[in-house]
Amino acid sequence: MDVGELLRPLVPRVLGLLVRRHGQFDACEDAVQEALLAASQQWRTEGVPENPHGWLMAVATRRLTDQWRSESARRRREETVAVREPAAVVAGPGEERVPDEDDTLTLLFLCCHPAVSAPSQVALTLRAVGGLTTVQIAKAFLVPEATMTRRITRAKESIAAAGSTFGEPAAAEYAERLRVVLQVVYLIFNEGYTATSGTDLQVPELAHEAIRLTRAVRARCPDDGEVAGLLALMLLTDARRGARTAPDGTLVPLAEQDRDRWDRAMIAEGAALIGRTLGRGPVGAYQVQAAIAALHDEAPSAETTDWVQIAQLYEVLQELAPSPVVTLNQAIAVAMVDGPARGLELLDSIAGDSRMKQGHRFDAVRAHLLDQAGDPAAAREHYLRAARRTESLPERRYLEEQAGRLG
Numbered sequence: 001m002d003v004g005e006l007l008r009p010l011v012p013r014v015l016g017l018l019v020r021r022h023g024q025f026d027a028c029e030d031a032v033q034e035a036l037l038a039a040s041q042q043w044r045t046e047g048v049p050e051n052p053h054g055w056l057m058a059v060a061t062r063r064l065t066d067q068w069r070s071e072s073a074r075r076r077r078e079e080t081v082a083v084r085e086p087a088a089v090v091a092g093p094g095e096e097r098v099p100d101e102d103d104t105l106t107l108l109f110l111c112c113h114p115a116v117s118a119p120s121q122v123a124l125t126l127r128a129v130g131g132l133t134t135v136q137i138a139k140a141f142l143v144p145e146a147t148m149t150r151r152i153t154r155a156k157e158s159i160a161a162a163g164s165t166f167g168e169p170a171a172a173e174y175a176e177r178l179r180v181v182l183q184v185v186y187l188i189f190n191e192g193y194t195a196t197s198g199t200d201l202q203v204p205e206l207a208h209e210a211i212r213l214t215r216a217v218r219a220r221c222p223d224d225g226e227v228a229g230l231l232a233l234m235l236l237t238d239a240r241r242g243a244r245t246a247p248d249g250t251l252v253p254l255a256e257q258d259r260d261r262w263d264r265a266m267i268a269e270g271a272a273l274i275g276r277t278l279g280r281g282p283v284g285a286y287q288v289q290a291a292i293a294a295l296h297d298e299a300p301s302a303e304t305t306d307w308v309q310i311a312q313l314y315e316v317l318q319e320l321a322p323s324p325v326v327t328l329n330q331a332i333a334v335a336m337v338d339g340p341a342r343g344l345e346l347l348d349s350i351a352g353d354s355r356m357k358q359g360h361r362f363d364a365v366r367a368h369l370l371d372q373a374g375d376p377a378a379a380r381e382h383y384l385r386a387a388r389r390t391e392s393l394p395e396r397r398y399l400e401e402q403a404g405r406l407g
Helices: 003-022 025-046 052-069 074-084 104-111 118-128 134-140 145-161 171-193 204-220 225-238 264-277 285-298 307-320 324-338 340-348 361-372 376-389 393-406
Strands: none
Touching (some): 003 025, 003 052, 003 104, 025 052, 025 145, 104 171, 118 134, 118 145, 118 171, 118 204, 134 145, 171 204, 171 225, 204 225, 225 264, 264 285, 285 307, 324 340, 340 361, 361 376, 361 393, 376 393
16 A cells, blocks of 8 residues: 555544644644654655554654753643643554544644635645645645745644634534635645646646545535535546546547546446435535536536536526636536527626636637637637636647637
């Protein structure tokens, strides 16, 4: 088994236990990262220990103790720890008992604190809960390691300044904080599924981590429809990953993908999950998006896709979570049902939205619909404009190829 895959599920359990015992999220998180680095080096050469959790816990605790010994306030902190948990004893690598509690959701709530900016929430979640190193996160988001280090440091400072303690938020805040948690893991998934910049279309490690974190949240919230909806949406979307690029890395659009390369096990799991969830409680945006993804995945071919039902679901989604991004996708579905002219009308309704000027998708969709409507010159212009606006090399190449085809 890959050492990284073995370590990641242990991270929130070790970090959560340390923070519950000792407080000081910042210091505990640094100690866990050092233990992870030691494990990744030692386990590859000496083998995985009999009790991986106990090994990590013991090493992280020793690192934490070393930090405190170097500070003038060591005695005061030790006295505080003793008051908080008199029975806490540092166990040896083979002795630490795996706690029954899973602190993943609690840590996610902490990392997604409203005092922390959205980019920092993502970075801190990947490091503290996902077990990725700062180098790995920086590489995934194509920023210098120093930039990512500052981002994570600021996030931890913001949490400390806000006076946050380890524990789930008050009942009145729970629903809103859970919404932010789902938002953050979905951002991680989207960056993994379609990278916003770089030479690769996808960063599978991020998508896999988002799915793993969502599974962990669902284990704690099994009756929450939106948690189930988000997990189903990720599974149904990531199932197409293997068919989204040609062997040379070229982007393959959904309509042209080889559906035999889709992961049928993931599709079955996602479809079953959303099938069990819909109708059991209030319908949310993630559930509707998952239902749309299921219609795409379960269609034998692009030609047999139930676009009428997809267009209807986008109307529902527009009522639940209206946004120009929803309208953008709705325009494609409506064009498939009522023709490209109707889809272009929908695009006109969001043409003045400043959010549509921050990326390339608006021009890419308009180009596609203009092409369908029989206006190749205008379509070519928008394909080229979209190509200039994306920092993803595979997407830029695809858009330039479409423009070249029309030229």
